[in-house]
Amino acid sequence: MKVWKIYVKLQLAIFLLLLLAGCWDHREITFSKYATSIGIDYKEDEYILYAQMLNFGNIGKLEGQSLEKKPIVIGTARGKTLTDAVFMLYRSEQFPVFWGHVTSVVFTKEALQRVNFLELSDSLSRYYAIRYNVWAYGTESSIEELFNLSPFFGMSPFESILMSPLDTYRQYSDIRPIYMFRFIANYLEPGRTAGLPQLTTNRTTWMEGGKESTQMMLGGEYFFHESQYKGKLGYEEGCGKRYLDKKMNRVPLTIYQGQEPVMTLVLHVQDYKVNHTVKNGNVIYDLKLTVKGLIDEMGENVTHSFIKNEIIKKMKKEIQSTFDKGLEISADVYNLNDTVYRYDHKTWQTYLKGKPPETTMQLGKIDIDVVIINSGKYKNRKNE
Known part of the structure; x- marks a missing residue:
């Protein structure tokens, strides 16, 4: 009886082994x-x-x-x-x-x-x-x-x-x-x-x-x-697009006094918001950005207000330029229309759907808040 049980277990083990996947079709x-x-x-x-x-x-x-x-x-x-x-x-x-x-x-x-x-x-x-x-x-x-x-x-x-x-x-x-x-x-x-x-x-x-x-x-x-x-x-045409990307981590920006560069900063977009209004059949977009900057190189002793004003001026110029270049190829390169499509679908259907962006959208007010958070390893020399 004991031998018979061993024989049955052995047969069962052999049967189960036959069901296992093998490696006969493997390739080196x-x-x-x-x-x-x-x-x-x-x-x-x-x-x-x-x-x-x-x-x-x-x-x-x-x-x-x-x-x-x-x-x-x-x-x-x-x-x-x-x-x-x-x-x-x-x-x-x-x-x-x-x-x-x-x-x-x-x-x-x-x-x-x-x-x-x-x-x-x-x-x-x-x-x-x-x-x-x-x-x-x-x-x-x-x-x-x-x-x-x-x-x-x-x-x-x-x-x-x-x-x-x-x-x-x-x-x-x-x-x-x-x-x-x-x-x-x-x-x-x-x-x-x-x-x-x-x-x-x-x-x-x-x-x-x-x-x-x-x-x-x-x-x-x-x-x-x-x-x-x-x-x-x-x-160069698309350089303004990076400022409307929340994952933008490090972008250099050089500011000038006259024709001479006085400072280079590394910018990080902390946040941006888009609001829209409709006027005369056009959708007008207002932007609000929060940007943090790190002074990477300073050539001249300049005031804090000068730094902020020059950063804002240059960013606005690049954002507007890229927006305009996008309209020249009939493209909403900032995807501003997407906010209307998602959150104000009636306005999108009425004014934007199926229509070229150069005839339906405009860039309005651009508010930029700049915060200088660091001046690098050296003490900042700018005048307050």
């Missing part, structure tokens, strides 16, 4: 290739797909080993649809391609202008392996050139603005990077204008090993409203 990590960035162009009625692939040897190493730089691999294929282009890429691939590590997607200006963005993003969003939190960019540069650039010291492209833009933005909050899912949400909102950062190159600022080192940077923004491409604002 070295026999898969990992796409890390995707580029999309559109020419001659065909999509052009770029797939950047990295060797993980560029990213990690064992303790005591030096980091061996591996070449970046870029695949290119064409097709009438994105899926066609992907399968054309598969025809010549030597190892299976895994898309779960894609971190960024770059669209050319031609693709953004000629194809509905939802069509561009549909295939990407449907494919289960590609995550929603990938960085999205537009560009007028060569995608091949962008994908071949690496940061300094032979570091992995994972440390570049293409794949890790937030560290740079926290240090200099000029153009805010955006995730694909957030951009699509803005793109679909009737009351919002969606902004897509422009990825470009800098060939003049850096040298490495005595040679010119080309690096990536953000150079402007492309704007969309009601599924239509509206245009682009360059870096």
Whole structure:
């Protein structure tokens, strides 16, 4: 009887073991290739797909080993649809391609202008392996050139603005990077204008090993409203947009006395509020901003009132200039209409819905409260 019980338990154990998942279909990590960035162009009625692939040897190493730089691999294929282009890429691939590590997607200006963005993003969003939190960019540069650039010291492209833009933005909050899912949400909102950062190159600022080192940077923004491409604002044209971003952390501002610079401050937008009124069929927006500043460099002994007045004057000028430049391309670049759409829908339907912003909206009063909170390590020399 005892032997029989042991036999039954053994048979049951064998049966349960047969139900366990095995590893017979596993594939070694070295026999898969990992796409890390995707580029999309559109020419001659065909999509052009770029797939950047990295060797993980560029990213990690064992303790005591030096980091061996591996070449970046870029695949290119064409097709009438994105899926066609992907399968054309598969025809010549030597190892299976895994898309779960894609971190960024770059669209050319031609693709953004000629194809509905939802069509561009549909295939990407449907494919289960590609995550929603990938960085999205537009560009007028060569995608091949962008994908071949690496940061300094032979570091992995994972440390570049293409794949890790937030560290740079926290240090200099000029153009805010955006995730694909957030951009699509803005793109679909009737009351919002969606902004897509422009990825470009800098060939003049850096040298490495005595040679010119080309690096990536953000150079402007492309704007969309009601599924239509509206245009682009360059870096200088869009400089006022950063002041209406509550996540703006560090922006330099230099004030002048005559033609001479007297002080450079680092500003942080603490808060801003938007109020609107309707007058003669136009929606007029009043802005109220609270800004904190840190004195970073002082060349002249100037009064506190002079500093505040010059900061306010320059900020107002940049905010108004960017607003006007946005109206020139029929874009509400500050998304002021969104506050009306959400909180005063009747006014939005009456005065704003389906109408070009240059004929329906105006910028009214701009109130800016400036607080100088710090003068750095050295005692402030300004006269009170």
